[in-house]
Amino acid sequence: MTEPRLEADLTGRFDRLLWATLAGYAALVVLAFTVVSETSLRRSLEQSADGIESLLGLYVDTATARNTVAPAMLADQLLGMGDRFLITRTVSTGDGRIDPSVYFLSPTMPAKRIETGPGMSAEAVRQTLLESIAARGRWRFHVFHRRSGEFDIYVAGSRRPYLVAVLGLSLGALFLLPIAALWARREANRAVERALAPLGRVVRETQAIGPSALSRRVGTPTGLAEVTGLAEAINRMIDRVERSHRALEAFTADASHELRTPLTHLRAQVQWALAEHRAPADIHEALTATGREVDRMSRMVEDMLLIARGENRQLAIERQAFDLEAVAQEVKEITADMTPTSTITVSLDVDGLQGLQAVGDPARVRQILLNLASNAVRYTKEGAITFTLAHRDGLAGVRVRDTGCGIPPEQIDRVFDRFYRVESSRSRAHGGSGLGLTIAQVLAELQDGRIEVESRPGHGSTFSLWLPCPPLERR
Numbered sequence: 001m002t003e004p005r006l007e008a009d010l011t012g013r014f015d016r017l018l019w020a021t022l023a024g025y026a027a028l029v030v031l032a033f034t035v036v037s038e039t040s041l042r043r044s045l046e047q048s049a050d051g052i053e054s055l056l057g058l059y060v061d062t063a064t065a066r067n068t069v070a071p072a073m074l075a076d077q078l079l080g081m082g083d084r085f086l087i088t089r090t091v092s093t094g095d096g097r098i099d100p101s102v103y104f105l106s107p108t109m110p111a112k113r114i115e116t117g118p119g120m121s122a123e124a125v126r127q128t129l130l131e132s133i134a135a136r137g138r139w140r141f142h143v144f145h146r147r148s149g150e151f152d153i154y155v156a157g158s159r160r161p162y163l164v165a166v167l168g169l170s171l172g173a174l175f176l177l178p179i180a181a182l183w184a185r186r187e188a189n190r191a192v193e194r195a196l197a198p199l200g201r202v203v204r205e206t207q208a209i210g211p212s213a214l215s216r217r218v219g220t221p222t223g224l225a226e227v228t229g230l231a232e233a234i235n236r237m238i239d240r241v242e243r244s245h246r247a248l249e250a251f252t253a254d255a256s257h258e259l260r261t262p263l264t265h266l267r268a269q270v271q272w273a274l275a276e277h278r279a280p281a282d283i284h285e286a287l288t289a290t291g292r293e294v295d296r297m298s299r300m301v302e303d304m305l306l307i308a309r310g311e312n313r314q315l316a317i318e319r320q321a322f323d324l325e326a327v328a329q330e331v332k333e334i335t336a337d338m339t340p341t342s343t344i345t346v347s348l349d350v351d352g353l354q355g356l357q358a359v360g361d362p363a364r365v366r367q368i369l370l371n372l373a374s375n376a377v378r379y380t381k382e383g384a385i386t387f388t389l390a391h392r393d394g395l396a397g398v399r400v401r402d403t404g405c406g407i408p409p410e411q412i413d414r415v416f417d418r419f420y421r422v423e424s425s426r427s428r429a430h431g432g433s434g435l436g437l438t439i440a441q442v443l444a445e446l447q448d449g450r451i452e453v454e455s456r457p458g459h460g461s462t463f464s465l466w467l468p469c470p471p472l473e474r475r
């Protein structure tokens, strides 16, 4: 399904809104005009009725003379008014009946003849009048009725003048509306185009960023706050992508470099062994060296896989309260076994924290401490390796302190980087691959812990592992 384009969608919405607004406005104008005209027509009819009523009052004496038509003097006056009206008079006949009769009918009245008769009610007269007026056009006249004593005054006013104006207005609106709407649509199109231009630019600039141009960024500000926000978010995302891309590049370069050296060794050894006239003892020696190299490479590949799985959160990590002291004790004993010479003493200082508990995976914690301890053994010629339990800010820790060569301050931040060795030749001679601390850090972070390091060249180093403590009641 093809999605609608934002530009077309916005223009369409704007268009519909515009039509509805303009048509609504025109209808409102016509309605307001009609209401005002109708009200003023009614007011003028009321005024006419007032005039007629006062004339009837002036001739009250003659009016009481029970005439069925207006006396000549009154009729002259009424005629002079020039309005369209009808006056009926309802008088009680002697036998108790009530008869309405036409008292005066102005010559301009739309209903020329009103039939009245004995027994007809005033209401019936009104109905007859309205019907005969309606017969000349239902909407053409407004009839105003007023009762004044025995008289019923009906004044009719023509709606024609204002209906013509209403019709003119409506027709004007009908013709002008599409023109106004077309013009507004063109302007709306332009406005939407202008508004979306920065977005289009951000799309084009983002498309131009690829693996070969990862250092490019989308230009900001774009001229629209929202689009600038979007561009900045894209830039931040590309920052992250670039960082991990660089890390991956560095990792690939490091890994291939690290594997190339042992592979060169292997090839040389195999070629040497394959040469003619090699004594069986020499071949055996070459194969033993080959085996060691293969073991080292396998360990390195295992370590690389472990780091990759840890960083992708694919390692199974337990989360339980466990006895950190017991794990430290076990690692201390293994470390003591790793240092057969008596030049290094290995000890555990519980520091009053017997049975110190931590939350995490005891097997992984053991692995971390063994990595730290084997480094301590590797880089300490003589002196002491001390494990110390610690407790700080709700964290349980183990410090691994050695009196070895230490790490220069300018390199201390890099020792956790993959394949980083402070002194490559020295470390490789020790059998290190530069992955031990990376693994320790990845495993610590997976358990919400961390590793801190302090070191003084020539005096030794202290690596501290910190892990969360169990909740109080479980401690």
Ligand code: ADP
Binding pocket: 375, 376, 379, 402, 404, 405, 406, 407, 415, 416, 420, 421, 422, 423, 427, 428, 431, 432, 433, 434, 435, 436, 437, 438, 461
């Ligand atoms: P390696 O396998 O080379 O020991 P690590 O990642 O464990 O790799 O350590 C990285 C580097 O940090 C080592 O090569 C070493 O130079 C330095 N290092 C680590 N631990 C110590 C220590 N206890 N004393 C001195 N240097 C250390």
